[in-house]
Amino acid sequence: MTATSFTPGPWSITDDFHNPNNIYQEKTYPLFRCMVTPQGDCYRGSAATLQSAEHIDGISVEETQANAHLIAASPEMYEALQEACTSLVIISDQVREAAHSDHKWSGVSEKLLRYAREGQAVLAKARGEAQ
Known part of the structure; x- marks a missing residue:
């Protein structure tokens, strides 16, 4: 077995204000911003930070949420x-x-x-x- 250097799991999804799966309005478009954190503790840093960009035909809120769940299960x-x-x-x-x-x-x-x-x-x- 090869040793890994990534943060051990479990990982969980939190938003910037510790409210899971928060979708909020910024200007006139919905924006989903979250972090995938080790064991739900954002004070230890984040494994990933995700943000939707649906307002510019980018990643939708739903796709961002799905990506966050995939990363959290890694x-x-x-x-x-x-x-x-x-x-x-x-x-x-x-x-x-x-x-x-x-x-x-x-x-x-x-x-x-x-x-x-x-x-x-x-x-x-x-x-x-x-x-």
């Missing part, structure tokens, strides 16, 4: 993918052995390893090790 998704990749490698070994006696398993091990490599590439990207 630490848990990272851990789940890491566990899944490890399990795929272990299972692929067992499937390879099974393929020796039952040909219906032929080629399955290679697919499982391909999925594990794809997941590991995503994890490397999350760690900043790959583009």
